Amino acid sequence: MSGSKHSNKTIEIGESLKRKGLSVTDSRKKIMQLFMQQKGALSHSDIEKKAGTAFDRVTIYRTLQTFLDKGIIHAIPSADASVRYALCNDDCAPGHHEHQHIHFFCRQCHQTFCLDDIVTPSIGLPRGYQPQEVDVLVKGVCKNCTTAKKS
């Protein structure tokens, strides 16, 4: 961290928001930063905890919705009613997400990861079913937790 008013990263984040057609505000910068710092995905309540009292709950809801709309983040399905979000790294556009990667939920550290290099398989469906999108969620033990245990 330099002593100057703006680090490079802050400038980058601001630029990135502008490129998506969004005005640059403290909460958007902060939430974007949280996603960038984070290896795993974040839920609403994760963000609330990490952001502390800095922002109103409502602002977080609205920011997440905006980021979803603009194709900045995507929602990751889960079976426990707690949706998590992660940055889109493909070129997702406003109104259209295009993700081919799968997600991994670690039962040990309870983090969810985007495995960007693992492409979703094509699924053979019964006659009449028209697929538009495939979500794959693998549960197990993640890389970090596996190697941590070994040593």
Added chain:
Amino acid sequence: MSGSKHSNKTIEIGESLKRKGLSVTDSRKKIMQLFMQQKGALSHSDIEKKAGTAFDRVTIYRTLQTFLDKGIIHAIPSADASVRYALCNDDCAPGHHEHQHIHFFCRQCHQTFCLDDIVTPSIGLPRGYQPQEVDVLVKGVCKNCTTAKKS
């Protein structure tokens, strides 16, 4: 529900609950029946609507939890924070669900179906990741909606 008349189905449902080691109550019979009548999966609120004022909300929560624990139903992941449930038709045991099938969410009728004949693909993961379970959720247009449109 406790009249003198018992249909075959009612007896079957009671037997089925007993086999799972559960006592037979009105709410469990009713909720079990709803799942059996239904082609698609049911959310908590679906059940609340269909059951009307017959049961307390809390009873529905507890019944769903019990059915999950006993391996009678399974939870289906979704990206919109509304978990749906469907009957297990494999031999799921208390404490252990074993499902190999995929799920299909129809964007037109908003129903979720178990495609019991479509087996989950095996996914090649990066080194260090240990998979234990694979959930596949395909979104698109279901068979019913496709054929309905054609005619």
Added chain:
DNA sequence: TGGATTTTTGCAACTTTGTTGCTTTTTTAA
């Protein structure tokens, strides 16, 4: 079948999560 024992239910009170309308503040663009 009756009645003690165990289990489940309903209720109330509460927490958490999510939504909406409105006012003030901040950001943007001229």
Added chain:
DNA sequence: TTAAAAAAGCAACAAAGTTGCAAAAATCCA
């Protein structure tokens, strides 16, 4: 620098989920 537009904060509300406890029902056994 200022006017217009957008976002944030606030409050009030609605929906979803949890917990403890007393009443009701189901099970068990003599």
